[in-house]
Amino acid sequence: DTGVSQDPRHKITKRGQNVTFRCDPISEHNRLYWYRQTLGQGPEFLTYFQNEAQLEKSRLLSDRFSAERPKGSFSTLEIQRTEQGDSAMYLCASSQNIEAFFGQGTRLTVV
Amino acid sequence: GQQLNQSPQSMFIQEGEDVSMNCTSSSIFNTWLWYKQDPGEGPVLLIALYKAGELTSNGRLTAQFGITRKDSFLNISASIPSDVGIYFCAGLYGSSNTGKLIFGQGTTLQVKP
Numbered sequence: 001d002t003g004v005s006q007d008p009r010h011k012i013t014k015r016g017q018n019v020t021f022r023c024d025p026i027s028e029h030n031r032l033y034w035y036r037q038t039l040g041q042g043p044e045f046l047t048y049f050q051n052e053a054q055l056e057k058s059r060l061l062s063d064r065f066s067a068e069r070p071k072g073s074f075s076t077l078e079i080q081r082t083e084q085g086d087s088a089m090y091l092c093a094s095s096q097n098i099e100a101f102f103g104q105g106t107r108l109t110v111v
Numbered sequence: 112g113q114q115l116n117q118s119p120q121s122m123f124i125q126e127g128e129d130v131s132m133n134c135t136s137s138s139i140f141n142t143w144l145w146y147k148q149d150p151g152e153g154p155v156l157l158i159a160l161y162k163a164g165e166l167t168s169n170g171r172l173t174a175q176f177g178i179t180r181k182d183s184f185l186n187i188s189a190s191i192p193s194d195v196g197i198y199f200c201a202g203l204y205g206s207s208n209t210g211k212l213i214f215g216q217g218t219t220l221q222v223k224p
Contacts, residue, residue, distance in 0.1 A: 042199050042201070043214050100210060101156060102154045104151075
C-alpha cells in the first residue's frame with residue numbers, strides 16, 4: 001500500500017497524559033499537512049511542512065502541540081498535557097502540489 | 112477567516128436518483144477539491160478543479176468550478192448504496208501556495224436501496 005499511513009488508528013488517554021501520533025506520507029510527496037476534525041465538521045488545518053521545514057502553523061495549534069518532520073519523510077504530532085477538548089480525529093495528508101491525499105486518521109479520545 | 116458553506120447539510124434519496132450539492136464562499140478560491148469520507152476513515156479525493164468554469168467528470172461524478180470562483184457544485188448520477196458518506200468541498204484560496212485547504216462542513220448522503 002503506497003498511500004498515507006497513520007499510526008495508531010485509535011488512542012484513548014487520560015487527561016494530562018502526553019500522546020504522539022505518526023504519519024508516513026506518500027514517498028515522493030514533499031508536502032505534509034496535519035488537520036484536526038471534530039464530529040460533524042470538516043477538517044481544520046493545523047500545520048504544514050515542505051520537506052523538513054515547518055512553514056505554517058494554525059492558531060489552533062496551541063503551545064501543547066508540536067509537530068516534527070525530521071528527515072523530510074515521516075512526521076510526528078505530539079500533544080502534551082492532553083485535555084478533553086483535544087478529543088478529535090487527527091488527519092495527516094501529503095501532496096506534491098495541490099491535490100492532498102489523506103491518511104485514515106488517528107482517533108483520539110481523552111477521558 | 113475564509114469559510115465554505117455547503118448545502119444541503121444532509122440528503123436522503125432513493126437508489127438510482129441523481130444528487131446535486133454545492134459549496135459557496137464570500138471569498139475567491141483558486142482551486143476546488145471534492146472529497147468523500149466514510150465513517151472512521153480519512154477523506155478520499157474525488158475531483159479537483161483548477162479553472163473558473165471548468166467542468167470535470169469522474170465516472171458518475173461531475174463537478175464544476177463556478178465562473179465567479181466563489182462556488183462549486185458536485186453532481187452524482189444514478190446513485191448507488193456505496194455512495195453513502197459525507198461529501199466535503201475544499202478550497203485553496205487567494206495567493207496561498209502552501210496547499211492549505213479550507214473545508215466546508217460537509218453534506219451527508221444517505222441512499223435507500
